[in-house]
Amino acid sequence: GRDTVAPVPPAAGLEILGRRRAAELDESRITVGGAFDAFRRQRLTGYQDPLVEVVTGDAIGLRMRQAWTSAREQIRQLDSPPYFPLDGATDDALATLARGVTQRVVYSRESLEHPGQLENSIEPCIEAGEQARVLPSVPVKLVIIDDAYALVALSIRETDVYNTMLVVQPCGLLSALVALFEQAWQNALPFHGRSARPAGLLPADRRLLRLLAAGAGDEVIARELGVSRRTLFRRVQVLMARLGATSRFQMALQAQRSGWL
Known part of the structure; x- marks a missing residue:
């Protein structure tokens, strides 16, 4: 026809085509990535059994009582201040022991030094059959209910506040917490008598x-x-x-x- 066609150097022509194809690939990558992210968000939103639950405020006491009530075989605990103000906590522990649930607790030295804790809480549980040991300190406040879940306290030591707790469901983190307790238990000093009380010991x-x-x-x-x-x-x-x-x-x-x- 009337159009004039002029050849260009091959390198220049291929560079233009390459840039066009690269732009198309970038657009496809963005589109596919966005679709995948939307799919993943939709699946996670529909997942109603989170592995870690955060409990705060007054709900902590309710969950702790539910934990003691739900125990069927054993409770493993790392205990240290600060303590959540919960009326009847010792009674709940004694009732659990009375049901035949094994209770193993590693106390920190701070637990024994906390005013009234040894006499009013620790000793009654030991006399009821709790297996107790003591360490100079424990790495975290922890309660493991059977092999079902764990309660992990997040405390603010600077202000002695205990207002946040994690509920950890079966997962790798729960396995790590179980291993942490067992290691602490092995290293702790036995704190409960294995024989009859000596005569005359007040x-x-x-x-x-x-x-x-x-x-x-x-x-x-x-x-x-x-x-x-x-x-x-x-x-x-x-x-x-x-x-x-x-x-x-x-x-x-x-x-x-x-x-x-």
């Missing part, structure tokens, strides 16, 4: 031995027993004589071997 003396084994200081022990430091020293001397110990460390070791702890 509850206050057993409490004294438990506090000493946990590494509590004299002021904390005297406060928990409600005695002066002088009276405390006299009680320690009497117990050392009964156990044939020449130091507090040896006394705690002998008490553990004798089933007094």
Whole structure:
């Protein structure tokens, strides 16, 4: 026809065609990626069984009580302050033990030093059959109900606030929490007696031995027993004589071997 056609260098022509094809590929990649993201969001929105649930405020107490009630075989716990203010928590634990549920707890030294915690909560559970051990500290506040789920506390230590908790369903994280507890249990010092209570051992003396084994200081022990430091020293001397110990460390070791702890 009337149009004039002029040849161009092959390299220039191929570069133009290549850019056009690259733009088409980019457009296709964006379209497919957007469609996949939309599909994934739709599937996740329809998934009604999250692996990790966040519980806050007053709902924490309700979930904790539900946890103790739902236990069928065993409860594993790492315990340390701060504590959520929950009336009847000790009664719930005792009721669970009465149903034959095994309860293993690793307490931190702070648990024993917390005012009233040893006498009002820990000792009643131990007397009811709880298996207790103690460590200088625990890495996290944790409760594992059977192998079904775990409760993990998120606390603000600087202000002693306990207002957030995670509920972890069966997944890799739950397996890791179980392994964490078992490692802590292996490293902890036994804290419950395996034999009959020795004749003449007062509850206050057993409490004294438990506090000493946990590494509590004299002021904390005297406060928990409600005695002066002088009276405390006299009680320690009497117990050392009964156990044939020449130091507090040896006394705690002998008490553990004798089933007094």
